[in-house]
Amino acid sequence: MDKIQLTGRSIEKGIGQGFEKLINLGIGTEIIYSFVIIICSLIIYYSTKELYELTKHKGIKYFRLSFLFFALAYFFRSFIKIIFLYFNKQEIKAILPFFGSITLFIFVYFSIMAIFFLIYSVMYKKWKKQSTIYLFHFTAMIISLIMTLSGFPLQWYLLLNLLLFIFIAFTVYAAYHQSKKKKSLNLYVIYLLLSIFWIFNILDIIIPSFFQTFQLIIYLASLGIFLTILYKVLKKTN
Amino acid sequence: MTKRNRLEIIRDILKMIQNNHNIKPTPLLRRSGLSSSRFKEYYLELIQKGLIKEVIRKSKYIILSEKGQRFLEKYQTIINFIDEFEL
Numbered sequence: 001m002d003k004i005q006l007t008g009r010s011i012e013k014g015i016g017q018g019f020e021k022l023i024n025l026g027i028g029t030e031i032i033y034s035f036v037i038i039i040c041s042l043i044i045y046y047s048t049k050e051l052y053e054l055t056k057h058k059g060i061k062y063f064r065l066s067f068l069f070f071a072l073a074y075f076f077r078s079f080i081k082i083i084f085l086y087f088n089k090q091e092i093k094a095i096l097p098f099f100g101s102i103t104l105f106i107f108v109y110f111s112i113m114a115i116f117f118l119i120y121s122v123m124y125k126k127w128k129k130q131s132t133i134y135l136f137h138f139t140a141m142i143i144s145l146i147m148t149l150s151g152f153p154l155q156w157y158l159l160l161n162l163l164l165f166i167f168i169a170f171t172v173y174a175a176y177h178q179s180k181k182k183k184s185l186n187l188y189v190i191y192l193l194l195s196i197f198w199i200f201n202i203l204d205i206i207i208p209s210f211f212q213t214f215q216l217i218i219y220l221a222s223l224g225i226f227l228t229i230l231y232k233v234l235k236k237t238n
Numbered sequence: 239m240t241k242r243n244r245l246e247i248i249r250d251i252l253k254m255i256q257n258n259h260n261i262k263p264t265p266l267l268r269r270s271g272l273s274s275s276r277f278k279e280y281y282l283e284l285i286q287k288g289l290i291k292e293v294i295r296k297s298k299y300i301i302l303s304e305k306g307q308r309f310l311e312k313y314q315t316i317i318n319f320i321d322e323f324e325l
Contacts, residue, residue, distance in 0.1 A: 048319070050308075050312065051312065051315065051316050051319055054289075054305065054308060054309045054312060054316065055245065055248075055309075055316055056287060057245070057316075057320065057325065058325075059320060059323070059325025060319070060320070060325055062325075063323060063325055121323070121325055122323070122324050122325065175324070179324055187322070187323065187324060232322060232323075233319075236315065236318050236319040236322045236323075237315060237319060238315060
């Protein structure tokens, strides 16, 4: 019988492989992660349907649209991720040049619009101009186009996402500052965290190697945020 | 007295219709506490959204629709939701 030699190096190698397995998430994990978030988003969308139909309230409309767009974005995101894992490549355009670019464009566009709609749902009373929403669509399209096109240095993508984050953080802060109900700080913290982790999710697709070690943490944090919002929605809509 | 918001005005109009069966538009306008132009805006909006219905017998009466009834039942939930998410 072979004697198993437990040397310091073999233990280290074993732990290393285990950790590598843990951080290199498989198709199963991707599907479960996406499925839970899509379901959460759709439950939020449908559980607020009646409230919107009865009131036609603009805030409820944009809040619902935000989660519909999150669901759509996650659907395309999971598609891209599964393609990555299936072909063991890190760039969708290298696998499916035309179809991949379109999928990537749709994913980034829906993602950015989801965050914009969420922000707009709390700021629409201040930003009364109808053109604001067209400006959001236009900005989301430009960002999606830049992220879809190849050839830009990595720093460009990072800078673009940083600018997006600064805009969101500033708007969320302004919304909190103008809020009559100062006790609702946790709502704005949730929105800010949702935006941060959503940007991480975009970066995870655009630059797949960027978050390799922290991928599981990002997934768990994103799930936690979506489940918290779902809980709040269900609590208030009975 | 604080200024009523849009949803509060709608609730008040619907409650008046609920409590006064077969109310006519003019008494409703008087009781709503709104100017005639604002009342007309709300009145048309409520008809358009299907929250109230006009019934013409000998004269014109207003009744609450099923959707209007549902609005009143759900009013507190709507307000709580809007308040929770600062919409």
